[in-house]
Amino acid sequence: MTSAAPTPHTLLTPGPTPIHPxxxxxxxxxxxxxxxxxxxxxxxxxxxxxxxxxxxxxxxxxxxxxxxxxxxxxxxxxxxxxxxxxxxxxxxxxxxxxxxxxxxxxxxxxxxxxxxxxxxxxxxxxxxxxxxxxxxxxxxxxxxxxxxxxxxxxxxxxxxxxxxxxxxxxxxxxxxxxxxxxxxxxxxxxxxxxxxxxxxxxxxxxxxxxxxxxxxxxxxxxxxxxxxxxxxxxxxxxxxxxxxxxxxxxxxxxxxxxxxxxxEGLEVRQARAAHIGQAVYHTLEPLGFRHYVQDPAQRLPTVLALRLPDGLNDAAVRAELRQREISVTGGLGATAGLIWRLGLMGESARPAPYRTLMLALEDILGVPGLAGRFTETLTEIEDAVPA
Missing domain, CATH: 3.40.640.10 (Type I PLP-dependent aspartate aminotransferase-like (Major domain))
Structure with a gap:
């Protein structure tokens, strides 16, 4: 009798990040x-x-x-x-x-x-x-x-x-x-x-x-x-x-x-993080997520800090995500329960893990279409970049 292969873990924390192949x-x-x-x-x-x-x-x-x-x-x-x-x-x-x-x-x-x-x-x-x-x-x-x-x-x-x-x-x-x-x-x-x-x-x-x-x-x-x-x-x-x-x-x-x-090139990696971050934000914004850092010039490209929508149970949603082998990090100290911190470093700044997150949130929050919106938005952002 053989056991099923374990579900790969989706690590979207601000560290550690998924190990490069x-x-x-x-x-x-x-x-x-x-x-x-x-x-x-x-x-x-x-x-x-x-x-x-x-x-x-x-x-x-x-x-x-x-x-x-x-x-x-x-x-x-x-x-x-x-x-x-x-x-x-x-x-x-x-x-x-x-x-x-x-x-x-x-x-x-x-x-x-x-x-x-x-x-x-x-x-x-x-x-x-x-x-x-x-x-x-x-x-x-x-x-x-x-x-x-x-x-x-x-x-x-x-x-x-x-x-x-x-x-x-x-x-x-x-x-x-x-x-x-x-x-x-x-x-x-x-x-x-x-x-x-x-x-x-x-x-x-x-x-x-x-x-x-x-x-x-x-x-x-x-x-x-x-x-x-x-x-x-x-x-x-x-x-x-x-x-x-x-x-x-x-x-x-x-x-x-x-x-x-x-x-890969540091400039290319910088752009990769920025594009994924923009697509994630535009996907979640209609649900009530907002940038925690108000000034765009002061936002860290590699850690997307999002203020949670009113009424979202931070601990419960992150626990449900963890049951699905998806790790998302909340706030520290004064920001605990108020924000999520999504890692956009190295191998976490890829479309696949964030599409996995969106599919899970569709089910947990009862909001269909998030994964498709993420993919479409990311494509639009990347297509708008001059060759």
Missing amino acids: RAVQALTRDMLGHMDPVVFALNRDIQQGLRDMYGAAPDTFTALLAGTGSLGMEAGFANLVESGDEVIVCANGSFGHRMAEMAARYGARVRLVTAPLGEAIRPEDVAAQLDDHVRMVAVVHGETSTGVLNPVPEIAELLRGRDTLLTVDAVTTAGMEPFHMQAWGVDYAYTGAQKCLSAPPGLAPIAVSDRAFARFHARRSPTPLWYADLDGLRDYWVHQSYHHTVPVNLHYALHAALSAALE
């Missing part, structure tokens, strides 16, 4: 030691791919931390902040506030710049807190918790000519749209493998400028986080000396997913 295949490669010449060659290719993804200078140090994006966040503060440092942290959502907490734990005097939920950080508010004592400005490029895109280029411009480092959380932007580390003047950037690249969770790709390394080497005390010490990482990634055992098979998968992203 090439990354799935890469995971099955034979294990090699982390000091094997083949692995070092793979790592060099990964480093160059990360420079391309981040828009970094040719000699920028890049690496993979063996942890999720939160390790990427913490490593920046552990290596580049010392007790008593004045640090501006921009916080307009959960992950900006996480930055502030981490910076404070490493002894920073945090100057918090905030904005209301659903609104971007205002550069003029950063400028008002900025002076010659500020050692770092930290900002989340795409605030996953609210679907807001923060104005990193404008904030970076405020730091031109200053001895102030810029740390950017690129977790929901890098790998799905152009990121210009060198041109903007970003000193430390990080993301998570499971976000825009659609690789398995467990790696945090980072990029570190020469200015950041100079700050690191001028520290008055050793880095408190040994595991992600920048010199220790560089010993392994550049000098091929032992530091710690890296997850080799995750490196295989990240390499495959990163290669696929760069081959």
Whole structure:
């Protein structure tokens, strides 16, 4: 007696995202030691791919931390902040506030710049807190918790000519749209493998400028986080000396997913996310769904935050979707029960999973024709794009 094949899961969360098929295949490669010449060659290719993804200078140090994006966040503060440092942290959502907490734990005097939920950080508010004592400005490029895109280029411009480092959380932007580390003047950037690249969770790709390394080497005390010490990482990634055992098979998968992203092109991926997001919104708008972020220029292309219609039972509908192997994420904190956050990163930004969602909502909400409307709208949007 044979059992039926399991229903494929439709993952529409703002992370993790469905694993790219090439990354799935890469995971099955034979294990090699982390000091094997083949692995070092793979790592060099990964480093160059990360420079391309981040828009970094040719000699920028890049690496993979063996942890999720939160390790990427913490490593920046552990290596580049010392007790008593004045640090501006921009916080307009959960992950900006996480930055502030981490910076404070490493002894920073945090100057918090905030904005209301659903609104971007205002550069003029950063400028008002900025002076010659500020050692770092930290900002989340795409605030996953609210679907807001923060104005990193404008904030970076405020730091031109200053001895102030810029740390950017690129977790929901890098790998799905152009990121210009060198041109903007970003000193430390990080993301998570499971976000825009659609690789398995467990790696945090980072990029570190020469200015950041100079700050690191001028520290008055050793880095408190040994595991992600920048010199220790560089010993392994550049000098091929032992530091710690890296997850080799995750490196295989990240390499495959990163290669696929760069081959597709970041501009193409950016357009893919935008088109799917527009089609989803126009399909659900007649049901009463509305953009949570009012200003179109402040909407994060990779996380579609939708205010729910009056009377829609958030928990019940998402539970029913989960029974059908469809995962949709609700709000965090103050937005719980008020919004959905739909992921448009990597392999989730495809027509098929969103058509699956629309078919399910047709049945759950008793509204026929959603899947057809989605397909027609997406076709119209793509046809309107100049060749």
